[in-house]
Amino acid sequence: MTAGNTRRTTAMRSRTAAVGAIAVAGALLLTGCGDQTKDNGSKPEGDSGSSSAPLADKLPADIRSKGVIRVGSDIAYAPVEFKDDSGKVVGIDPDIAEAIGKQLGVKFEFQNATFDTLIGGLAAKRYDIAMSAMTDTKDRQEGVDSETGKKVGAGVDFVDYFTAGVSLYTNKGDTQNIKTWDDLCGKTMAVQRNTFSHDLAKDQAKKCKDDGKKDLKIEDFATNPEAETRMRSKGADVVSADFPIAAYSVKNAGGGKSFEIVGDQVEAGPYGIAVPKTSTELRDALQAAVQAIIDNGEYKKIIEKWGVEDGAITEAKVNGGS
Incomplete structure (x- = not known):
């Protein structure tokens, strides 16, 4: 779905907030993360700096x-x-x-x-x-x-x-009529811990309770791929992540057959x-x-x-x- 630009209030912004379309190519997301070790596959150590660089x-x-x-x-x-x-x-x-x-x-x-x-x-x-x-x-x-x-x-x-922006996405063909964050009451969300999506989920869970609706259950994980795995196994109904990440997963996971974005993006921020x-x-x-x-x-x-x-x-x- 083409994303809109819907504002919501929350106590803080963690990873992100709302922007337009993305079409990216590349390898499927790998899940290894969190070892706090040096990754020598990408950024080689410098020699002694370069005084000839402009800045x-x-x-x-x-x-x-x-x-x-x-x-x-x-x-x-x-x-x-x-x-x-x-x-x-x-x-x-x-x-x-x-x-x-x-x-x-x-x-x-x-x-x-x-x-x-x-x-x-x-x-x-x-x-x-x-x-x-x-x-x-x-x-x-x-x-x-x-x-x-x-x-x-x-x-x-x-x-x-x-x-950037944040989006909701579900297993493909299993949107459960989720179109907005207010549709999450009674659902289970998988989300990466301490991200903006996690904050929005907690904010929405409180709103569901205050409105007398069914609870939004939140399951948080160390990484976004773990949250996606939980949803893929039907342990959760929906995942939330930054829009570029959600769009990349939708495009690439299972050859584009695993997930789909539902509703509009929310919360623009840097x-x-x-x-x-x-x-x-x-x-x-x-x-x-x-x-x-x-x-x-x-x-x-x-x-x-x-x-x-x-x-x-x-x-x-x-x-x-x-």
Whole structure:
């Protein structure tokens, strides 16, 4: 179904929010994720940085010297980041990171982790940045738990680089008359833990209860492929994920015969590269590099390659999410 642009309210945005059509090619999504180990199949280590790169002098001296930016990422979220049949990390984020790296004279080394550990990994200095279809939100910026409203961390800064949306999808031919989020009362949803979809599901479950309707049961998983497996086995009625991810799964899973999108997208919002609050020099270098690839046309080529033109931005903002 062609997606619309329906707004909903919720306590926070996690991975994403709403944009247009996608037609992407590539390998089926592989499910290995969450080992928090280095992925050497995609991003080789740099030698010592490149002072000839246009924006190399904007980087902190230690990163420029090492020639590597360590990236925490949930590498099971095609087409944003995933492993192809050879085990190489590919997708929108790795391609954008490579283009940014050329501007800064460094390599981006992607390290695999579950999505809900990424900000903690930044705080523990396991990574320099997190780049994983993460929505830029005020709660994340301020280190606030969206459910309790309590301060739980120092927060992060974001360099925004894309806009995306969230969708519902079901087993093909088994939509159970689901067209909107209000149709989910009495259903079972499988969803990736601590994502925007998870937040929306909890918000909708409360609404079902408040309206005196049947409960929405939520089953959460470490990765989106696990949520899809649960639905495929009839253990859940519906999955929710970012629209690019949902569309990719619908197009590729089972040769396009496994799933179908139902209803409209909801909640427009930006993806951001997360950077520790203390890393202002790195943040500003990344912002300059993202803007440079937008201006020189490299960004457009990447977005067109993956068929997600409707999610393109024209300005690399810092903390542009709300």
